Amino acid sequence: MSNNRKTGHLVALGSAAVVAVYGAGFMRTAAAAERFAQQSTDRVLSPEEAEVIAEMANQMGTSVTAATDTGATPSVTAQHTARSEKRAGKVDATTATVSLKAVADTATPPRRTLLLPSVATATVLPNAANSVTSAPAPAPTKAASVASSVVVRSASPTAASATTPAIVAPPNATQTSTSAPAPVPATATVEEAPPVPAAPLKWKDGGYTGYGTSRHGDIEVYLETDGGRISYVKISQCLTQYSCSWIKDLPGQVLARQGPQVDATSGATQSANAFYYAVVQALSKAK
Amino acid sequence: MEQYLHSFACMGTVVTMQVLSSDHSANRIRQRDESLARATAWFHQVEQCCSRFDASSELQQLCSAPQQPVTVSDLLFECVQFGVAVARATNGAFDPTVGTQMERRGFNRDYRTGALMHHSVVAHEHATYRDVELHEGNRTITLHKPLQLDLGAIAKGLAVDMAARELRALANFMIDAGGDLYVGGLNAEGGRWKVGIRHPRARDQHIHTFHVSDASVCTSGDYERTANDGAGHILHAGKNEGARELASVTVLAPSAMVADALATAAFALGLSAGRTFLEQQGVDGLLITPELELLHARSVRVE
Numbered sequence: 001m002s003n004n005r006k007t008g009h010l011v012a013l014g015s016a017a018v019v020a021v022y023g024a025g026f027m028r029t030a031a032a033a034e035r036f037a038q039q040s041t042d043r044v045l046s047p048e049e050a051e052v053i054a055e056m057a058n059q060m061g062t063s064v065t066a067a068t069d070t071g072a073t074p075s076v077t078a079q080h081t082a083r084s085e086k087r088a089g090k091v092d093a094t095t096a097t098v099s100l101k102a103v104a105d106t107a108t109p110p111r112r113t114l115l116l117p118s119v120a121t122a123t124v125l126p127n128a129a130n131s132v133t134s135a136p137a138p139a140p141t142k143a144a145s146v147a148s149s150v151v152v153r154s155a156s157p158t159a160a161s162a163t164t165p166a167i168v169a170p171p172n173a174t175q176t177s178t179s180a181p182a183p184v185p186a187t188a189t190v191e192e193a194p195p196v197p198a199a200p201l202k203w204k205d206g207g208y209t210g211y212g213t214s215r216h217g218d219i220e221v222y223l224e225t226d227g228g229r230i231s232y233v234k235i236s237q238c239l240t241q242y243s244c245s246w247i248k249d250l251p252g253q254v255l256a257r258q259g260p261q262v263d264a265t266s267g268a269t270q271s272a273n274a275f276y277y278a279v280v281q282a283l284s285k286a287k
Numbered sequence: 288m289e290q291y292l293h294s295f296a297c298m299g300t301v302v303t304m305q306v307l308s309s310d311h312s313a314n315r316i317r318q319r320d321e322s323l324a325r326a327t328a329w330f331h332q333v334e335q336c337c338s339r340f341d342a343s344s345e346l347q348q349l350c351s352a353p354q355q356p357v358t359v360s361d362l363l364f365e366c367v368q369f370g371v372a373v374a375r376a377t378n379g380a381f382d383p384t385v386g387t388q389m390e391r392r393g394f395n396r397d398y399r400t401g402a403l404m405h406h407s408v409v410a411h412e413h414a415t416y417r418d419v420e421l422h423e424g425n426r427t428i429t430l431h432k433p434l435q436l437d438l439g440a441i442a443k444g445l446a447v448d449m450a451a452r453e454l455r456a457l458a459n460f461m462i463d464a465g466g467d468l469y470v471g472g473l474n475a476e477g478g479r480w481k482v483g484i485r486h487p488r489a490r491d492q493h494i495h496t497f498h499v500s501d502a503s504v505c506t507s508g509d510y511e512r513t514a515n516d517g518a519g520h521i522l523h524a525g526k527n528e529g530a531r532e533l534a535s536v537t538v539l540a541p542s543a544m545v546a547d548a549l550a551t552a553a554f555a556l557g558l559s560a561g562r563t564f565l566e567q568q569g570v571d572g573l574l575i576t577p578e579l580e581l582l583h584a585r586s587v588r589v590e
Contacts, residue, residue: 010568013372014545017365018448024361025332025449263474265493267466267485268508268535 209236288475293323297330298338298443300465304450307459307475322457326450330464333449336362337442339435349428350435356427364426366441366544367419373548374416377564381552382416383441384434410434443467444505444547451503451543462543469503469543487534487575495573495581497539505546507554508535508575532557537573538565546570558582 207224224232289311294303304326306319338344345363359367370383411418414434421428430436447462451469454460459472461480470480479500483493487508497504536554540546549570553561558574565572565584572584 008567008569010369010373010376010549011540011542011545011570014369014540014542014548017369018445018452018542018544021362021365021445022449022452025329263481264461264463264468264470265466265483265485266468266504266506266537268506 290475291319293327295327295330297327298334298446298464299439300443302327302330302450302465303461303463304454305461305463306454306457307472308457319457322453326453326462329449329453330446333362333442333446336360337366337438339437339439346436346438350430350433353430353433356422356425356429358425358427361426362445364421364428366438366445367428367436368421368423369544369548370436370438370441371416371419371421373552376568377552377556379415380555380560381548383436383438384410384414384416384419385437440507440547440551441544444503444542444544447503447543447547464543467503467505467543467547470499471501473500484535484537484573484575487577487579494575494579495537497537497573499539502539502541503543503546504537504539505543505550506535506537507547507550509533509554532576533561534575534577534579536561536565536575539571553584 205226207222210221210223220236220238222234222236288307288309291306291308292303293306294301296302304323306323308315308319334344335341336345339346339350341347345360349357349359349363367383370381374382374384411432411434414430414432418431418434419428419436420431443464444467447464447467447469450462451460451471454462455471457471459474461471461474462469466485468482470482474480479498482497482499482504484495484497484504484506485508486492486494533554536550538546538550538553540549549565549568550572553565553572553574555561556564558576562572562574562582562584565574566586569586570584571586574582574584576582
């Protein structure tokens, strides 16, 4: 049967597609990531470099950069969470360094790795050269209206000892330093930038309310945290167009996921119904 | 071993990325945060490209321009190409051109705003994957009939795969996109990641557990999203009604795009054909009947 000729090849086709798409986008960021993996030596920016790059970063916060390779997705990335929107205008620590590395590559001799604790968010571009979509992609901001990026650390005995902010400038060129995030060298003027908000060590104990909207309607969730873990979850308001009975088990799942029996659960598409949005939003207040 | 979590909503679900590390150096933390930022950005980029709920997405712009070759990005091209390949391999049981059927059956709300979506394309009644022509050389797609592509299964998996690539250097991590998982390395106990398969009828229980490393686990089922008539949103494209022979299908594969699509395809194929299909494709899987019988598909070397 002709079907036999087509069997067994989808895995290979899919893997090839993944490689192709990844290679087409973020080409430079992949190289930078590998350099991290190879424990390369990092280089500290000179004050002049830092200033130039910070300025470019601020500009990129409001505009898109052009592709530098034919067919290659420009390697600027967006971290367009609600958090970063709140800090519009301030440099946000969570954006990839590598976006600027791409620009630096064309402008200067190759560097190893740029070390930037704070970079303004840049905007994702579709493949500008080939895309049907001619406009830059403002879409990330739409998604951000409901997507609270919740960056948390689960309660772990060692968490309390890690007092580092999410991103810090390197103490010096040797990256194998095991010392705590040491005082930043005075030479890097990027240190003058607004301080990076630290990722929370754990959720602050307390009760929090979150509100989520979805295709099915709105839900308000109330949850409590205790000792860095979610201890109680309740749907406090259910305004969905379908009955809420089908979601009555969700609070149990949120608690159950913290259980030790499995690391993760695979299940059929768990739609971002209002419940999940509400939980994410509530957790975002527990920082 | 410290566990770092990053969550956000995207592509109609909540995505959680978990990174394990015993290295608290500044460099490691920066590497982790930059990798997570890039991984997150991939999700948003894939959504912006492939969402059928967004008139400005590249996908919708393609669907608004039928019967002409349209140059598309690598991302969209590969997604559509893979979807068509799965359609061919299943003789249309899986078909990415079922968008209008899903609209008629109620899956037509933008999950972010709840707004009712009517896409501008009036799809041809008999459009199928055969009406999608891809030209690899110049990366164009031609829709020979007006139709609506739905890349839900494929795009989410691809986003997970892109994110997994970004996190690869971090060694031990997990990405969970609403039940589509990719696990890298080892868990906090130093063993393979323990992935529970959700019990189709008891939401907070697991019916089976896999031990996995450097692979994806994706599940398709009939128990999450309900259409207007309660039949579930996996459509067997040939029959235009919800497939009911299975409660859920789980697939393990090296790539989430593959696992997601094959789980969706096997679910649409039903018990016997689905299991055969998975084994022919060389992936391991778990098929669960409505009576909660568990059947394993064990990968078989083909050719």
